[in-house]
Amino acid sequence: MDALVKEIEEGGGKAVAVACDVTKREDLVALVEAGMKTFGKVDVLVNNAGIMPLSPMSELRVEEWEETIDVNVKGMLYGIAEALPVFEKQGSGHFINVSSVAGIRTFPSAAVYCGSKWAVGAIMDTLRQEVAAKNIRTTVILPGAISTELGNSIRHQETADALAGFLSIAVSPQCIADAIAFAIGQPANVGVHEMVVRPAVQTL
Numbered sequence: 001m002d003a004l005v006k007e008i009e010e011g012g013g014k015a016v017a018v019a020c021d022v023t024k025r026e027d028l029v030a031l032v033e034a035g036m037k038t039f040g041k042v043d044v045l046v047n048n049a050g051i052m053p054l055s056p057m058s059e060l061r062v063e064e065w066e067e068t069i070d071v072n073v074k075g076m077l078y079g080i081a082e083a084l085p086v087f088e089k090q091g092s093g094h095f096i097n098v099s100s101v102a103g104i105r106t107f108p109s110a111a112v113y114c115g116s117k118w119a120v121g122a123i124m125d126t127l128r129q130e131v132a133a134k135n136i137r138t139t140v141i142l143p144g145a146i147s148t149e150l151g152n153s154i155r156h157q158e159t160a161d162a163l164a165g166f167l168s169i170a171v172s173p174q175c176i177a178d179a180i181a182f183a184i185g186q187p188a189n190v191g192v193h194e195m196v197v198r199p200a201v202q203t204l
Contacts, residue, residue, distance in 0.1 A: 014038070022049040022075030025082075032082040044094040044184055045083040047076040054109045054163065055156035064155070065112045072116035073123075080127065087136045092188070094137040096180055097124055101144045101198060109159045117142075121194075128193060137191050139183040144198020145170040169199045 001017035008015040016038045020027045035042045051071045053064040076097055087093025102110055103117030121140055128138040147170040154160040175197055183192040 020049075022047075022078060023070045025078045028075075028078040028082045031079075032086060036086065041090055042083055042086050042093065044096060045079055046096045046098070046180065047079045048098045049075050050098065050100075050150065051153040052110075052113050052150050053153045053155060054113055054159045055154070056109050056159070057111050059156060061156070068112050068116050072113070073119045076120060076123070080123075084131075084136075087131075088134060092135045094139070094184060095124070095127065096139045096141065096183060098176065098180075099140050099142045101142050101196060101204065103140070103142055104196070105204070107204070109156070109162075125193070128191070132191075135188065137183075137188075139180075139192050140194045141176060141179050141183070142194065142196045143176050144196070144202045144204075146173055146176060146198075147171065148173055169201055171199045 001019070005015040005017045016034055018031045018034045020031045022028065032042060032045075049071055051068060053061070053068060055061050055064065080095065083093065083095070087095075097120050099120045100113075100117045102114040103121045106114045124138050124140050131138070145167055147167070151160065151163050151167060154163060179195050179197045183195065186192055
């Protein structure tokens with residue numbers, strides 16, 4: 001993160017790095033406070049942290065289920081809890097949540113992961129309805145096969161092997177960054193509420 005800050009600053013921008021574990025609410029408090037201290041406001045909060053320890057339900061990997069909910073759902077909620085009062089006070093703001101195509105369909109061995117991503121969609125659409133009149137926007141990005149380290153959290157070998165084949169069609173994470181930039185760049189009175197981004201050849 002420090003290297004990225006240096007790159008931004010060398011390009012004429014301003015940045016600050018804050019280490020953040022989204023399962024700890026106090027870390028989200030520190031993140032938003034750092035944004036306010038450095039920039040005087042927070043325009044956008046991107047909830048991007050996620051894990052995907054897939055396995056069949058019959059494996060009963062309850063600790064992995066709990067980890068998934070802690071990061072994918074509670075981590076998002078902690079971010080909302082800290083940024084929403086700031087957005088309301090400012091009279092503007094934008095929540096962007098990175099979900100998954102698993103948030104609009106289900107897959108074997110992905111029950112809890114899919115559940116966590118369906119939760120993202122339900123929470124964000126409800127939030128959208130609550131804050132629309134407050135000039136606060138919400139966007140859910142639903143990636144398909146993207147070349148990231150997300151699959152590294154899978155400890156069930158058979159599932160990991162199956163996913164490796166699926167990810168052979170994966171595309172660059174830059175397409176997700178571009179989708180986020182597109183949503184942010186729309187006029188203030190335009191909301192991009194949901195956007196599915198996946199390889200053109202992906203059928204699922």
